[in-house]
Amino acid sequence: MFIIWIYGYRFELSESCAKSPVSMSLNLRWSYLDHNATTPVWGEMIQEIPKWLNSFGNPSSIHQSGRSPKNIIREARKSIADFLRVSPLEIIFNSGASEGNNTVIKGFYESLISGRIPAERNEFMCSLVEHPSVIKSYKFIESKGLKVHWIPVSQKGAIDLAFFKEKLSSKIGLVSVMGANNETGNIFPIKKMAQEAHEVGAFFHCDCVQLIGKTLIDFLDLNVDYATFSGHKFYALKGTGFLYVKKNSPYQNLIDGGAQERSRRGGTENTLGIASLGYMVEVISNQQEKIDEIENLRNKLEAIILNRVDGVKITGIENPRLVNTSHMTLEGIDGETLLMNLDLEGFHVSTGAACSSGNPEPSPVLLNMGFTRDQAQSSLRVSLGWNSRYEEIERFSLALEKIIIRLREIKHGQKYFNN
Protein backbone atom coordinates (compact mmCIF):
# COMPACT_ATOMS: atom_id res chain seq x y z
CA MET A 1 0.00 0.00 0.00
CA PHE A 2 1.28 3.47 -0.96
CA ILE A 3 -0.03 6.78 0.30
CA ILE A 4 0.03 9.85 -1.92
CA TRP A 5 -1.22 13.37 -1.41
CA ILE A 6 -2.84 15.39 -4.16
CA TYR A 7 -3.68 18.96 -3.24
CA GLY A 8 -4.10 18.07 0.36
CA TYR A 9 -6.11 14.88 -0.19
CA ARG A 10 -4.76 11.55 0.98
CA PHE A 11 -4.98 8.55 -1.35
CA GLU A 12 -4.12 4.98 -0.60
CA LEU A 13 -2.96 3.10 -3.68
CA SER A 14 -2.00 -0.45 -4.39
CA GLU A 15 1.66 -1.03 -5.29
CA SER A 16 1.06 -1.36 -9.03
CA CYS A 17 -1.07 1.79 -9.14
CA ALA A 18 1.43 3.86 -7.17
CA LYS A 19 4.11 3.08 -9.75
CA SER A 20 2.18 4.89 -12.46
CA PRO A 21 3.87 7.99 -13.94
CA VAL A 22 1.23 10.26 -12.41
CA SER A 23 1.96 9.34 -8.84
CA MET A 24 5.72 9.15 -9.45
CA SER A 25 5.78 12.72 -10.71
CA LEU A 26 4.02 13.89 -7.58
CA ASN A 27 7.23 13.24 -5.68
CA LEU A 28 8.89 16.11 -7.49
CA ARG A 29 8.66 19.58 -6.01
CA TRP A 30 7.28 21.84 -8.68
CA SER A 31 4.84 24.68 -9.09
CA TYR A 32 2.25 24.28 -11.79
CA LEU A 33 1.29 27.73 -13.14
CA ASP A 34 -0.05 26.73 -16.55
CA HIS A 35 -3.75 26.17 -15.95
CA ASN A 36 -4.83 27.59 -19.32
CA ALA A 37 -2.98 24.70 -20.97
CA THR A 38 -4.63 22.13 -18.76
CA THR A 39 -5.68 21.61 -15.16
CA PRO A 40 -4.80 18.77 -12.80
CA VAL A 41 -7.57 16.30 -12.08
CA TRP A 42 -9.56 17.50 -9.09
CA GLY A 43 -8.25 15.65 -6.01
CA GLU A 44 -11.60 14.93 -4.35
CA MET A 45 -12.98 13.58 -7.62
CA ILE A 46 -10.32 10.89 -7.84
CA GLN A 47 -12.09 9.08 -5.03
CA GLU A 48 -15.18 8.72 -7.23
CA ILE A 49 -13.32 7.19 -10.16
CA PRO A 50 -13.24 3.54 -8.98
CA LYS A 51 -17.04 3.67 -8.67
CA TRP A 52 -17.40 5.00 -12.22
CA LEU A 53 -14.90 2.47 -13.55
CA ASN A 54 -17.10 -0.27 -12.15
CA SER A 55 -19.82 0.80 -14.60
CA PHE A 56 -17.84 -0.66 -17.48
CA GLY A 57 -20.79 -1.74 -19.62
CA ASN A 58 -21.64 -0.27 -22.99
CA PRO A 59 -24.27 2.43 -22.33
CA SER A 60 -26.07 1.30 -25.49
CA SER A 61 -26.59 -2.24 -24.09
CA ILE A 62 -30.05 -2.83 -22.74
CA HIS A 63 -29.02 -5.30 -20.07
CA GLN A 64 -28.13 -4.40 -16.49
CA SER A 65 -24.43 -3.69 -17.29
CA GLY A 66 -25.45 -1.08 -19.81
CA ARG A 67 -28.01 0.59 -17.58
CA SER A 68 -25.61 1.75 -14.94
CA PRO A 69 -23.26 3.74 -17.29
CA LYS A 70 -26.34 5.04 -19.06
CA ASN A 71 -27.55 6.48 -15.77
CA ILE A 72 -24.16 8.03 -15.10
CA ILE A 73 -24.32 9.74 -18.49
CA ARG A 74 -27.91 10.89 -17.93
CA GLU A 75 -27.02 12.43 -14.57
CA ALA A 76 -23.92 14.18 -15.97
CA ARG A 77 -25.96 15.60 -18.84
CA LYS A 78 -28.53 16.90 -16.36
CA SER A 79 -25.85 18.54 -14.18
CA ILE A 80 -24.32 20.27 -17.21
CA ALA A 81 -27.71 21.38 -18.53
CA ASP A 82 -28.59 22.80 -15.08
CA PHE A 83 -25.23 24.55 -14.90
CA LEU A 84 -25.78 26.21 -18.29
CA ARG A 85 -29.57 26.59 -17.72
CA VAL A 86 -30.35 24.82 -21.00
CA SER A 87 -32.14 21.62 -21.97
CA PRO A 88 -30.24 18.29 -21.61
CA LEU A 89 -31.21 17.63 -25.23
CA GLU A 90 -29.01 20.55 -26.27
CA ILE A 91 -25.83 18.90 -24.90
CA ILE A 92 -23.71 16.58 -27.05
CA PHE A 93 -20.80 14.77 -25.39
CA ASN A 94 -17.60 14.54 -27.40
CA SER A 95 -13.80 14.34 -27.06
CA GLY A 96 -13.29 18.04 -26.30
CA ALA A 97 -13.31 21.47 -27.83
CA SER A 98 -11.18 20.75 -30.92
CA GLU A 99 -13.80 18.25 -31.98
CA GLY A 100 -16.60 20.59 -30.97
CA ASN A 101 -15.20 23.51 -32.97
CA ASN A 102 -14.61 21.36 -36.06
CA THR A 103 -18.11 19.93 -35.77
CA VAL A 104 -19.81 23.32 -35.58
CA ILE A 105 -17.89 25.04 -38.37
CA LYS A 106 -17.47 22.20 -40.88
CA GLY A 107 -20.97 20.97 -40.08
CA PHE A 108 -22.37 24.42 -40.85
CA TYR A 109 -20.51 24.40 -44.17
CA GLU A 110 -21.94 20.93 -44.95
CA SER A 111 -25.45 22.18 -44.16
CA LEU A 112 -24.85 25.13 -46.48
CA ILE A 113 -23.66 23.10 -49.45
CA SER A 114 -26.38 20.52 -48.97
CA GLY A 115 -29.00 23.26 -49.19
CA ARG A 116 -30.27 23.10 -45.60
CA ILE A 117 -29.10 26.68 -45.12
CA PRO A 118 -30.05 29.31 -47.73
CA ALA A 119 -27.27 29.56 -50.36
CA GLU A 120 -27.00 33.33 -49.95
CA ARG A 121 -25.74 32.84 -46.35
CA ASN A 122 -22.33 31.85 -47.67
CA GLU A 123 -20.04 34.24 -45.81
CA PHE A 124 -18.47 33.70 -42.39
CA MET A 125 -16.82 35.73 -39.64
CA CYS A 126 -14.19 34.70 -37.18
CA SER A 127 -11.78 36.49 -34.84
CA LEU A 128 -8.07 36.37 -35.65
CA VAL A 129 -7.13 35.08 -32.19
CA GLU A 130 -9.14 31.85 -32.09
CA HIS A 131 -7.78 28.44 -31.19
CA PRO A 132 -6.22 26.57 -34.18
CA SER A 133 -9.21 24.20 -34.25
CA VAL A 134 -11.37 27.21 -35.20
CA ILE A 135 -8.86 28.98 -37.45
CA LYS A 136 -8.08 25.81 -39.41
CA SER A 137 -11.75 24.94 -39.83
CA TYR A 138 -12.31 28.37 -41.40
CA LYS A 139 -9.18 27.96 -43.56
CA PHE A 140 -10.86 24.78 -44.81
CA ILE A 141 -13.95 26.83 -45.71
CA GLU A 142 -11.77 29.45 -47.43
CA SER A 143 -10.10 26.66 -49.42
CA LYS A 144 -13.57 25.84 -50.78
CA GLY A 145 -13.78 29.36 -52.19
CA LEU A 146 -16.07 30.91 -49.57
CA LYS A 147 -15.50 34.27 -47.91
CA VAL A 148 -14.34 34.47 -44.29
CA HIS A 149 -14.08 37.92 -42.67
CA TRP A 150 -11.28 37.82 -40.09
CA ILE A 151 -12.08 40.13 -37.18
CA PRO A 152 -8.96 41.94 -35.87
CA VAL A 153 -8.03 42.15 -32.19
CA SER A 154 -5.82 45.02 -31.01
CA GLN A 155 -2.52 44.74 -29.12
CA LYS A 156 -4.47 45.85 -26.07
CA GLY A 157 -6.74 42.82 -26.40
CA ALA A 158 -9.87 44.56 -27.71
CA ILE A 159 -11.86 42.96 -30.52
CA ASP A 160 -12.61 45.32 -33.41
CA LEU A 161 -16.34 45.89 -32.98
CA ALA A 162 -16.43 48.51 -35.74
CA PHE A 163 -15.06 45.98 -38.25
CA PHE A 164 -17.54 43.39 -36.99
CA LYS A 165 -20.48 45.74 -37.45
CA GLU A 166 -19.28 46.87 -40.85
CA LYS A 167 -19.01 43.32 -42.22
CA LEU A 168 -22.23 41.99 -40.66
CA SER A 169 -24.87 41.53 -43.35
CA SER A 170 -27.59 39.18 -44.46
CA LYS A 171 -24.87 37.21 -46.32
CA ILE A 172 -23.26 36.01 -43.06
CA GLY A 173 -24.16 32.46 -42.05
CA LEU A 174 -22.00 31.85 -39.00
CA VAL A 175 -19.84 33.98 -36.68
CA SER A 176 -17.23 32.45 -34.33
CA VAL A 177 -15.74 34.42 -31.45
CA MET A 178 -14.20 32.86 -28.36
CA GLY A 179 -15.38 33.81 -24.85
CA ALA A 180 -11.82 34.44 -23.67
CA ASN A 181 -8.45 34.06 -25.29
CA ASN A 182 -6.26 31.28 -23.94
CA GLU A 183 -2.99 33.23 -24.35
CA THR A 184 -3.76 36.76 -23.21
CA GLY A 185 -6.86 35.97 -21.13
CA ASN A 186 -8.80 38.82 -22.78
CA ILE A 187 -12.58 38.42 -22.57
CA PHE A 188 -14.74 39.40 -25.54
CA PRO A 189 -18.26 40.94 -25.48
CA ILE A 190 -20.07 37.79 -26.61
CA LYS A 191 -23.57 38.78 -25.54
CA LYS A 192 -23.46 42.00 -27.55
CA MET A 193 -21.87 40.37 -30.61
CA ALA A 194 -24.31 37.44 -30.58
CA GLN A 195 -27.21 39.85 -30.39
CA GLU A 196 -25.91 41.86 -33.35
CA ALA A 197 -25.27 38.68 -35.36
CA HIS A 198 -28.83 37.53 -34.65
CA GLU A 199 -30.20 40.87 -35.84
CA VAL A 200 -28.94 40.06 -39.37
CA GLY A 201 -30.07 36.43 -39.10
CA ALA A 202 -26.60 34.90 -38.61
CA PHE A 203 -25.82 32.08 -36.17
CA PHE A 204 -23.25 32.60 -33.40
CA HIS A 205 -20.64 30.12 -32.17
CA CYS A 206 -18.59 30.70 -29.02
CA ASP A 207 -15.56 28.68 -27.87
CA CYS A 208 -16.24 28.82 -24.12
CA VAL A 209 -13.26 26.68 -23.11
CA GLN A 210 -11.40 29.29 -21.08
CA LEU A 211 -14.43 30.82 -19.37
CA ILE A 212 -15.29 27.85 -17.23
CA GLY A 213 -14.03 28.00 -13.65
CA LYS A 214 -12.49 31.44 -14.22
CA THR A 215 -15.63 33.54 -14.55
CA LEU A 216 -19.14 33.14 -13.25
CA ILE A 217 -20.80 32.95 -16.64
CA ASP A 218 -24.50 33.27 -17.07
CA PHE A 219 -24.36 31.12 -20.17
CA LEU A 220 -28.01 31.42 -21.11
CA ASP A 221 -27.72 35.18 -21.05
CA LEU A 222 -24.98 35.07 -23.73
CA ASN A 223 -27.62 33.67 -26.05
CA VAL A 224 -25.24 31.90 -28.44
CA ASP A 225 -26.32 29.14 -30.84
CA TYR A 226 -23.29 26.88 -30.46
CA ALA A 227 -20.75 26.63 -27.65
CA THR A 228 -17.79 24.33 -27.07
CA PHE A 229 -16.32 23.14 -23.77
CA SER A 230 -13.37 21.01 -22.73
CA GLY A 231 -13.15 18.96 -19.52
CA HIS A 232 -9.42 19.21 -18.99
CA LYS A 233 -9.61 22.98 -18.59
CA PHE A 234 -11.77 22.70 -15.49
CA TYR A 235 -10.22 19.82 -13.54
CA ALA A 236 -12.17 17.01 -15.24
CA LEU A 237 -10.50 14.26 -17.28
CA LYS A 238 -8.69 14.79 -20.58
CA GLY A 239 -10.10 13.85 -23.97
CA THR A 240 -13.64 14.68 -22.97
CA GLY A 241 -15.93 17.65 -23.46
CA PHE A 242 -19.32 18.77 -24.65
CA LEU A 243 -20.95 20.83 -27.32
CA TYR A 244 -24.02 22.98 -26.83
CA VAL A 245 -26.31 23.28 -29.84
CA LYS A 246 -29.34 25.50 -29.35
CA LYS A 247 -32.61 23.88 -30.31
CA ASN A 248 -33.46 24.30 -34.03
CA SER A 249 -29.91 25.37 -35.02
CA PRO A 250 -28.52 23.67 -38.12
CA TYR A 251 -26.43 20.66 -37.15
CA GLN A 252 -24.43 18.11 -39.09
CA ASN A 253 -22.42 15.25 -37.54
CA LEU A 254 -18.69 15.25 -37.87
CA ILE A 255 -18.49 11.62 -36.72
CA ASP A 256 -21.02 9.23 -38.18
CA GLY A 257 -21.64 5.96 -36.43
CA GLY A 258 -24.15 4.47 -34.03
CA ALA A 259 -27.15 6.13 -32.47
CA GLN A 260 -25.20 7.62 -29.54
CA GLU A 261 -26.00 11.21 -28.57
CA ARG A 262 -29.30 10.92 -30.46
CA SER A 263 -27.33 10.06 -33.61
CA ARG A 264 -25.47 13.37 -33.43
CA ARG A 265 -22.05 11.96 -32.53
CA GLY A 266 -21.16 8.35 -33.25
CA GLY A 267 -18.90 6.32 -30.95
CA THR A 268 -19.28 4.51 -27.64
CA GLU A 269 -19.48 7.11 -24.90
CA ASN A 270 -16.52 7.83 -22.64
CA THR A 271 -18.50 7.11 -19.46
CA LEU A 272 -15.62 7.91 -17.12
CA GLY A 273 -14.84 11.23 -18.81
CA ILE A 274 -18.50 12.22 -18.98
CA ALA A 275 -18.96 11.42 -15.28
CA SER A 276 -16.00 13.69 -14.51
CA LEU A 277 -17.61 16.55 -16.48
CA GLY A 278 -20.85 16.23 -14.54
CA TYR A 279 -18.99 16.10 -11.24
CA MET A 280 -16.84 19.14 -11.99
CA VAL A 281 -19.58 21.47 -13.21
CA GLU A 282 -21.19 21.00 -9.82
CA VAL A 283 -17.93 21.82 -8.04
CA ILE A 284 -17.25 24.97 -10.06
CA SER A 285 -20.69 26.53 -10.05
CA ASN A 286 -21.28 29.46 -7.71
CA GLN A 287 -17.67 29.84 -6.70
CA GLN A 288 -17.43 33.63 -6.59
CA GLU A 289 -15.13 33.46 -3.57
CA LYS A 290 -12.60 31.24 -5.38
CA ILE A 291 -12.65 33.49 -8.42
CA ASP A 292 -12.07 36.59 -6.28
CA GLU A 293 -9.23 34.80 -4.50
CA ILE A 294 -7.49 33.94 -7.78
CA GLU A 295 -7.91 37.48 -9.09
CA ASN A 296 -6.36 38.83 -5.94
CA LEU A 297 -3.40 36.48 -6.32
CA ARG A 298 -2.93 37.34 -10.00
CA ASN A 299 -2.97 41.05 -9.20
CA LYS A 300 -0.38 40.56 -6.48
CA LEU A 301 1.79 38.54 -8.86
CA GLU A 302 1.71 41.33 -11.45
CA ALA A 303 2.39 44.00 -8.84
CA ILE A 304 5.46 42.13 -7.54
CA ILE A 305 6.82 41.50 -11.05
CA LEU A 306 6.25 45.06 -12.23
CA ASN A 307 7.95 46.31 -9.09
CA ARG A 308 11.01 44.08 -9.37
CA VAL A 309 11.64 43.51 -13.06
CA ASP A 310 12.40 46.19 -15.66
CA GLY A 311 11.04 46.12 -19.20
CA VAL A 312 7.87 44.15 -18.45
CA LYS A 313 4.56 44.92 -20.17
CA ILE A 314 1.37 43.14 -19.18
CA THR A 315 -0.65 42.24 -22.26
CA GLY A 316 -4.30 43.22 -22.55
CA ILE A 317 -4.44 44.82 -19.09
CA GLU A 318 -6.47 47.71 -20.57
CA ASN A 319 -9.38 45.36 -21.33
CA PRO A 320 -11.41 42.75 -19.43
CA ARG A 321 -9.31 39.65 -18.66
CA LEU A 322 -9.72 36.24 -17.10
CA VAL A 323 -8.93 36.51 -13.40
CA ASN A 324 -6.26 33.81 -13.49
CA THR A 325 -4.21 34.88 -16.51
CA SER A 326 -1.17 37.09 -16.72
CA HIS A 327 0.48 37.42 -20.10
CA MET A 328 3.52 39.64 -20.43
CA THR A 329 6.30 40.63 -22.79
CA LEU A 330 9.80 40.95 -21.36
CA GLU A 331 12.16 43.26 -23.20
CA GLY A 332 15.25 41.55 -24.59
CA ILE A 333 14.37 38.11 -23.23
CA ASP A 334 13.90 34.98 -25.30
CA GLY A 335 10.71 33.30 -24.07
CA GLU A 336 11.89 29.75 -24.76
CA THR A 337 15.15 30.27 -22.85
CA LEU A 338 13.23 31.84 -19.99
CA LEU A 339 10.77 28.96 -19.94
CA MET A 340 13.52 26.37 -19.77
CA ASN A 341 15.26 28.24 -16.97
CA LEU A 342 12.02 28.50 -15.01
CA ASP A 343 11.39 24.81 -15.62
CA LEU A 344 14.79 23.98 -14.12
CA GLU A 345 13.76 25.97 -11.04
CA GLY A 346 10.53 23.95 -10.85
CA PHE A 347 8.05 26.44 -12.34
CA HIS A 348 5.78 25.26 -15.13
CA VAL A 349 4.58 28.19 -17.21
CA SER A 350 4.13 28.85 -20.88
CA THR A 351 5.38 31.20 -23.55
CA GLY A 352 3.70 32.71 -26.56
CA ALA A 353 6.01 30.71 -28.80
CA ALA A 354 4.64 27.32 -29.80
CA CYS A 355 7.69 25.12 -30.10
CA SER A 356 7.18 22.60 -32.85
CA SER A 357 9.88 20.01 -33.52
CA GLY A 358 12.60 22.18 -32.02
CA ASN A 359 11.68 25.16 -34.18
CA PRO A 360 10.17 27.81 -31.93
CA GLU A 361 7.75 29.95 -33.90
CA PRO A 362 6.14 33.02 -32.39
CA SER A 363 2.51 32.68 -31.42
CA PRO A 364 0.17 33.41 -34.38
CA VAL A 365 -2.26 34.96 -31.88
CA LEU A 366 0.28 37.57 -30.82
CA LEU A 367 1.42 38.23 -34.38
CA ASN A 368 -2.22 38.66 -35.42
CA MET A 369 -2.64 41.16 -32.58
CA GLY A 370 0.15 43.25 -34.13
CA PHE A 371 3.11 42.28 -31.94
CA THR A 372 6.47 42.05 -33.71
CA ARG A 373 8.20 38.66 -33.92
CA ASP A 374 10.68 39.80 -31.27
CA GLN A 375 7.93 40.89 -28.91
CA ALA A 376 5.97 37.70 -29.49
CA GLN A 377 9.09 35.66 -28.85
CA SER A 378 9.76 37.45 -25.58
CA SER A 379 6.46 36.57 -23.98
CA LEU A 380 5.44 34.64 -20.92
CA ARG A 381 2.04 33.39 -19.75
CA VAL A 382 1.31 32.55 -16.14
CA SER A 383 -2.10 31.04 -15.52
CA LEU A 384 -3.16 30.36 -11.96
CA GLY A 385 -5.53 27.67 -10.75
CA TRP A 386 -7.81 26.93 -7.86
CA ASN A 387 -4.95 25.58 -5.80
CA SER A 388 -2.40 28.30 -6.50
CA ARG A 389 -1.04 29.89 -3.34
CA TYR A 390 0.57 33.23 -2.43
CA GLU A 391 3.75 31.46 -1.33
CA GLU A 392 4.06 30.00 -4.85
CA ILE A 393 3.73 33.31 -6.65
CA GLU A 394 6.24 34.90 -4.31
CA ARG A 395 8.80 32.17 -5.04
CA PHE A 396 7.98 32.42 -8.72
CA SER A 397 8.50 36.18 -8.85
CA LEU A 398 11.86 35.85 -7.09
CA ALA A 399 12.98 33.14 -9.51
CA LEU A 400 11.80 35.19 -12.48
CA GLU A 401 13.70 38.25 -11.31
CA LYS A 402 16.87 36.23 -10.76
CA ILE A 403 16.69 34.50 -14.17
CA ILE A 404 15.94 37.69 -16.05
CA ILE A 405 18.87 39.50 -14.47
CA ARG A 406 21.11 36.56 -15.41
CA LEU A 407 19.81 36.33 -19.00
CA ARG A 408 20.20 40.07 -19.51
CA GLU A 409 23.73 39.95 -18.11
CA ILE A 410 24.59 37.13 -20.52
CA LYS A 411 23.08 39.06 -23.41
CA HIS A 412 24.88 42.22 -22.41
CA GLY A 413 28.15 40.24 -22.09
CA GLN A 414 27.67 38.74 -25.52
CA LYS A 415 27.09 42.16 -27.02
CA TYR A 416 30.20 43.46 -25.31
CA PHE A 417 32.18 40.45 -26.51
CA ASN A 418 30.87 40.75 -30.08
CA ASN A 419 31.82 44.43 -30.21
Ligand SMILES: Cc1ncc(COP(=O)(O)O)c(C=O)c1O
Ligand atom coordinates in the same frame (compact mmCIF):
# COMPACT_ATOMS: atom_id res chain seq x y z
C1 LIG B 1 -9.64 28.37 -26.34
C2 LIG B 1 -9.43 26.91 -26.61
N1 LIG B 1 -10.23 26.29 -27.49
C3 LIG B 1 -10.09 25.00 -27.78
C4 LIG B 1 -9.13 24.23 -27.17
C5 LIG B 1 -9.01 22.78 -27.53
O1 LIG B 1 -9.56 21.99 -26.52
P1 LIG B 1 -9.30 20.42 -26.48
O2 LIG B 1 -7.95 20.24 -25.89
O3 LIG B 1 -10.40 19.90 -25.61
O4 LIG B 1 -9.42 19.89 -27.85
C6 LIG B 1 -8.26 24.84 -26.25
C7 LIG B 1 -7.17 24.06 -25.63
O5 LIG B 1 -6.04 24.46 -25.56
C8 LIG B 1 -8.41 26.21 -25.96
O6 LIG B 1 -7.63 26.84 -25.08
